[in-house]
Amino acid sequence: GIQVEQSPPDLILQEGANSTLRCNFSDSVNNLQWFHQNPWGQLINLFYIPSGTKQNGRLSATTVATERYSLLYISSSQTTDSGVYFCAVTTTMEYGNKLVFGAGTILRVKS
């Protein structure tokens, strides 16, 4: 099946710093989503981005489907950005579509 790899696995930032998270996938996909899970467990959909670039405030994401990767940029990081960032891709299986998650990047932003 498709493999989804995220890097780095862990990241510690000082408040105000910028960072880039990467998601590589091993096969062609129908779409890609980025999620943020806060320390209380809530998973928030940040971007639905099968290709191209999107921006939402301090966050932006770029997916290059032909090269099988996506990047999530966090600028001017804040302590509230802490948590786990997951990318997830949709691939087509025999029974239909399946969403496959990467292992996540654990981000800690220090004040």
Add this chain to the structure above:
Amino acid sequence: DTEVTQTPKHLVMGMTNKKSLKCEQHMGHRAMYWYKQKAKKPPELMFVYSYEKLSINESVPSRFSPECPNSSLLNLHLHALQPEDSALYLCASSQVMQLEKLFFGSGTQLSVL
């Protein structure tokens, strides 16, 4: 309204108990999901309902029984669980099965004693 509501937020149950988790969405989504998440791991798919019919069961033990009474509601009935079933249980919904943007509820933290 882009919210998926789950109840209860926390649940402690014994191995002989029967309990139910509930999930509700009013976004008009036709696909609803149950995920299980262990600490420091990504969510694992358990069940998918598409247009109120069970579409995917990821070989989940029968002690977990899903139910979709209507297009807005999703339940997960629990019976005779094991301590290793303790986890965060997440409900999610999307317009179309696993192809569109996925919205998650805040989850139920389940502890089985």
